[in-house]
Amino acid sequence: MTDLSPFAELLRIYAYGYTASHDFTVCDRIMVEDYVLHMNTFSLRGRDEQYKPATAKQYRQYPGLGFTVHGFISNGERAALHFTEHGRSVLSGTSASWQGVSMYRWDHERLTECRVEQDYFSRAAQQHDGVPLPVSAPALDPFMAPDEPASPHIEDVVRAWLESSRWLDDPEITRDDATPGAPLARFDAPTSRVIDLFSASDQAAFHVSVSGAYAGGLGDAHDGLRGVDGELYATGLVRVVDGRITGHVVTDRYTYLRRLAAAA
Secondary structure (H helix, E strand, O other), X not given: OOOOOHHHXXXXXXXXXXXXXXXXXXHHHHEEEEEEEEEOOXXXXXXXXHHHHHHHXXXXXXXXXXXXXXXXXXXXXXXXXXXXEEEEOOOOOOEEEEEEEEEEEEOOOOEEEEEEEEOHHHHHHHHHHOOOOOOOOOOOOHXXXXXXXXXXXXXXXXXXXXXXXXXXXXXXXXXXXXXXXXXXXXXXXXXXXXXXXXXXXXXXXXXXXXXXXXXXXXXXXXXXXXXXXXXXXXXXXXXXXXOEEEEEEEEOXXXXXXXXXXXX
16 A cells, blocks of 8 residues: 555645644645544534634643554544554643544545543643653554454454453553552442444444442542442444453543533
């Protein structure tokens, strides 16, 4: 293969020609007018009405915001990225890097939908402490990966793994910022619900939620929320080899805590 696939080319422009360069004229060319972004409980509907104003706000807070891609998959109809955003906040005067996993749909010309979770918990902690985490190594040339066919078998394996809630404590999975002793949400009797899932060969991307009573794990300051029922959201990009699942999962632990506090 000598050329990028059309979907890969579109997302390469999205990553570097739009997101990393903050160029909204590119945004207009690569997204439909009724573009929708889903993140945990929120949806931004309309490229110009809701999406662009929300993104512009982040660019004002991080004027030099960068975007590093660690992984990319596509089956020609769906695609996903594992990425890190990073920059210096003009509000806090400190720098941070935070990971995310995003899933995309397109109409074979422009992007129509994105599902994403980002680790704003880690971003807030880095800004508070003034100690940014290093950005993990970028993928060498992620968008040269060819479109791979979807695999119903891989999707069945990953769906069963998600619905069992094993993804919450699977030692083969890297969760959130992956720092030693990183705060991770724990649950009493967790129940997981698959929101979206697709595959490309032996890899899969997903959007999942887990509900149950909070059992700690996100720091002593939040121990008063133990026992409060809530729902945590996550996106992930994983690989399945001989039944073994490896990869990265990013949760919305920051907004999850806000929802718990509102429900307490």
